[in-house]
């Protein structure tokens with residue numbers, strides 16, 4: 001059968017408990033109808049709804065299972081094609097990829113639209129930083145523009161070039177990394193006038209701007225300059241004034257709590273993740289063994305020695321997500337998880353629940369709110385008529401335990417079953 005014929009067929013998924021991503025309670029005994037890569041309808045599997053299905057509809061019985069929207073990770077890096085494939089296998093159907101090279105990222109984004117083996121890619125590119133600063137520690141330059149621009153004019157020119165190359169979003173680093181590197185020497189941080197020029201020019205050109213700024217003063221500078229998202233959680237208590245600005249503009253908050261927890265205790269973090277057999281089953285044995293080795297923890301201790309100070313900051317990180325979420329600041333799920341690509345989503349979800357969000361709220365962060373942070377919510381992020389048919393079928397209840405999103409039975413990207421293939 002041709003791909004077109006497969007897509008044109010109408011499929012109805014009958015009987016699952018469906019969570020639509022908006023935050024409203026789950027629908028039991030649901031009927032999700034898709035056709036041609038789109039959702040036709042979502043509702044209850046009433047006798048009338050079943051009778052109304054078009055002739056020839058293929059009905060799949062999914063009683064005893066759960067359906068959720070495909071996950072949108074608002075902060076990933078993809079070191080390889082294999083990383084992206086792993087992300088899709090864990091239920092990520094769309095990802096914001098932070099990338100060094102704008103042209104390469106745009107090319108990857110284009111091919112990801114039609115590939116069935118990776119999520120759709122939405123780049124934030126390039127990653128601007130100070131020469132010798134964070135993300136100039138061996139990471140490549142952008143081949144077509146200067147991502148280390150060191151004065152406002154060069155900065156603005158680079159942003160305009162990024163837009164011409166097709167970038168819809170840039171990222172910048174505002175961090176000297178003392179919070180994790182002390183007593184090693186601090187890294188050079190981008191000058192404030194360069195940061196302001198990058199952000200202003202991007203906003204003038206209609207681009208989004210994600211800023212890496214885990215310190216409160218850096219985050220406040222990014223917000224004042226016009227950033228559209230904080231790409232990491234903030235490690236100091238966020239004041240009410242900053243919170244109010246984030247809510248009203250809005251500025252999306254992408255906590256990446258898993259990275260801070262990993263840095264604070266690499267060994268404990270790895271053991272906790274791998275203690276769930278469903279997680280361990282998705283990690284190659286040699287990778288798990290290397291993570292469990294003493295050398296792995298030692299490498300972290302050497303590069304990021306400021307562990308005691310970071311541990312003291314974790315309560316503020318946990319309190320910030322809870323306070324911001326309660327106040328109505330949009331919290332988008334992002335993992336930045338290099339150790340466990342894809343699997344990071346369930347790790348991050350669990351950390352949000354531990355910080356005080358409900359599983360339903362966490363699922364919304366990973367779907368609707370992350371999609372909003374990419375201006376994608378009209379097209380995806382929730383299960384509603386007309387939206388792209390990106391969804392997951394789970395064997396266990398994610399409301400009972402959000403880590404049950406690891407019990408993945410199938411991943412659909414644009415109406416096509418991508419996992420298992």
Ligand SMILES: [Zn+2]
Pocket residue numbers: 075076077098336
């Ligand atoms: Zn990152």
